[in-house]
Amino acid sequence: MELSRSVWMRRLWSNHLLLLNKVTAATTPIYSPTIPPLSPPRLGFPASSNRRRHSISAAAHTPIPTVGNGIVDVGSKKVLLKGLRYGDFEKWVQSQGFRPGQALMLWKRLYGNDIWAHSIDELEGLNKDFVKMLSDHADFRALCVKDIVKASDGTRKILFTLKDGLVIETVVIPCDRGRTTVCVSSQVGCAMNCQFCYTGRMGLKRNLTAAEIVEQAVFARRLFSDEVGSITNVVFMGMGEPLQNIDNVLKATDIMVHDQGLHFSPRRVTVSTSGLVPQLKRFLRESNCSLAVSLNATNDEVRNWIMPVNRKYNLALLLDTLRQGLRSKRNYKVLFEYVMLAGINDSMEDAKRLIDLVQDIPCKINLISFNPHSGSLFRPTSDEKMIEFRNTLAAAGCVVFMRLSRGDDQMAACGQLGIPDEIQVPLLRVPAQFRTVLEASF
Ligand SMILES: *[C@@H]1O[C@H](CO)[C@@H](O)[C@H](O)[C@H]1NC(C)=O
Ligand SMILES: *[C@@H]1O[C@H](CO)[C@@H](O)[C@H](O)[C@H]1NC(C)=O
Ligand SMILES: *[C@@H]1O[C@H](CO)[C@@H](O)[C@H](O)[C@H]1NC(C)=O
Numbered sequence: 275m276e277l278s279r280s281v282w283m284r285r286l287w288s289n290h291l292l293l294l295n296k297v298t299a300a301t302t303p304i305y306s307p308t309i310p311p312l313s314p315p316r317l318g319f320p321a322s323s324n325r326r327r328h329s330i331s332a333a334a335h336t337p338i339p340t341v342g343n344g345i346v347d348v349g350s351k352k353v354l355l356k357g358l359r360y361g362d363f364e365k366w367v368q369s370q371g372f373r374p375g376q377a378l379m380l381w382k383r384l385y386g387n388d389i390w391a392h393s394i395d396e397l398e399g400l401n402k403d404f405v406k407m408l409s410d411h412a413d414f415r416a417l418c419v420k421d422i423v424k425a426s427d428g429t430r431k432i433l434f435t436l437k438d439g440l441v442i443e444t445v446v447i448p449c450d451r452g453r454t455t456v457c458v459s460s461q462v463g464c465a466m467n468c469q470f471c472y473t474g475r476m477g478l479k480r481n482l483t484a485a486e487i488v489e490q491a492v493f494a495r496r497l498f499s500d501e502v503g504s505i506t507n508v509v510f511m512g513m514g515e516p517l518q519n520i521d522n523v524l525k526a527t528d529i530m531v532h533d534q535g536l537h538f539s540p541r542r543v544t545v546s547t548s549g550l551v552p553q554l555k556r557f558l559r560e561s562n563c564s565l566a567v568s569l570n571a572t573n574d575e576v577r578n579w580i581m582p583v584n585r586k587y588n589l590a591l592l593l594d595t596l597r598q599g600l601r602s603k604r605n606y607k608v609l610f611e612y613v614m615l616a617g618i619n620d621s622m623e624d625a626k627r628l629i630d631l632v633q634d635i636p637c638k639i640n641l642i643s644f645n646p647h648s649g650s651l652f653r654p655t656s657d658e659k660m661i662e663f664r665n666t667l668a669a670a671g672c673v674v675f676m677r678l679s680r681g682d683d684q685m686a687a688c689g690q691l692g693i694p695d696e697i698q699v700p701l702l703r704v705p706a707q708f709r710t711v712l713e714a715s716f
């Protein structure tokens with residue numbers, strides 16, 4: 275799911291879209307002119323300048339054609355360590371003739387604070403034979419840093435090249451109150467075709483492996499912990515629909531919350547979905563991590579259009595799945611994201627429908643102001659109207675958050691990557707009843 279839905283990224287998203295509209299398709303990665311690159315830009319395999327005690331060999335990144343099942347790197351036949359849950363990791367270490375205790379020591383070096391090892395040279399204190407075995411049979415890296423850009427609001431965006439040459443992005447967002455969030459991608463592109471989501475226009479290229487997902491969080495900590503403090507939250511709001519890659523996403527979240535490793539609190543790892551019902555059921559059963567669902571509309575007519583996944587799994591089914599799935603969970607609230615679009619879904623009837631829809635679902639609602647500069651067909655709801663909408667929900671007892679539009683938007687959000695060098699997924703026909711409202715807004 276796109277980050278653009280979330281409060282703190284909404285404002286970042288649209289400028290990028292605006293820019294994309296102005297730039298020719300052939301340009302490779304573009305950024306708003308308002309975003310200066312970090313100086314000096316760190317390219318290639320970076321020895322993060324502030325992690326001085328590491329000696330990181332800047333080996334050239336040779337692209338290999340495929341990534342296989344994400345456990346064994348088909349190019350090198352080595353095991354991708356970051357694609358293994360702790361249990362499998364330990365088994366693998368044992369299968370190579372080493373003790374579980376050594377597995378734990380290695381795990382702590384890969385994921386523990388201040389090490390985040392991603393090469394054999396960073397494994398101080400491990401048994402020599404063990405290190406030798408690892409250098410023969412284990413792969414430490416799934417990603418290669420291509421570029422880092424920093425916005426004036428402190429947000430950092432990292433572009434990664436994958437082993438097959440595709441590019442994904444990860445965003446690190448320092449928030450107030452000492453919490454920093456890393457927004458990770460789960461797929462290259464996305465198949466869900468939400469209207470006006472830039473990633474959606476690319477179509478789906480492939481799933482990310484668990485190692486590729488986990489390593490985004492590891493890199494975020496490794497590169498930026500010194501600058502921004504501890505990175506406490508993970509959101510799956512970059513490129514892709516995480517639940518369409520559920521096997522690898524579940525694996526990645528399990529690795530992220532492991533208490534001897536990255537140790538994110540499950541509550542602070544949020545998987546965001548457009549509403550894939552079967553996978554949603556599985557996620558609620560198999561994971562303790564948080565869930566965000568992009569609602570965006572209060573009836574099927576609108577939702578079928580702006581989020582085509584709704585044609586397969588309609589609102590009633592989606593909400594019923596949540597109602598059932600949350601029953602077995604204690605102290606668990608789903609987060610609903612709702613982007614306010616003038617004349618499309620911001621009426622008082624919508625507010626009332628929303629209240630009915632989420633009744634008896636333990637939830638929080640996030641009202642997101644659509645950015646007026648996006649160059650898309652949609653227009654934002656006025657602040658007054660949003661406040662009224664919010665108040666209506668709050669009066670009915672909903673837990674509701676809201677972020678009004680701001681004028682100082684700076685940076686592109688994650689997910690808005692992928693310059694369409696190829697055929698784009700076409701936009702859907704605007705339903706007749708909304709044509710007037712959209713045309714009037716121009
Ligand atoms: C709806 O949700 C998607 C995904 O969450 C978001 O990117 C988009 O901006 C929202 N609005 C529309 C009109 O699709
Ligand atoms: C992505 O992963 C899911 C399982 O998590 C699988 O069903 C799906 O086919 C995969 N998609 C692609 C394009 O490989
Ligand atoms: C979720 O948390 C409960 C209670 O702490 C625990 O028993 C269960 O094993 C956890 N489930 C997963 C999938 O981590």
Ligand SMILES: CC(=O)N[C@H]1CO[C@H](CO)[C@@H](O)[C@@H]1O
Binds near residue numbers: 618624
């Ligand atoms: C489908 C739907 O309820 N759309 C409504 C969204 O809000 C506008 C008013 O702001 C109505 O005109 C639409 O009918």
Ligand code: SF4
Binds near residue numbers: 472473475513
């Ligand atoms: S098209 Fe994909 S990435 Fe974009 S908002 Fe929809 S689910 Fe998210």
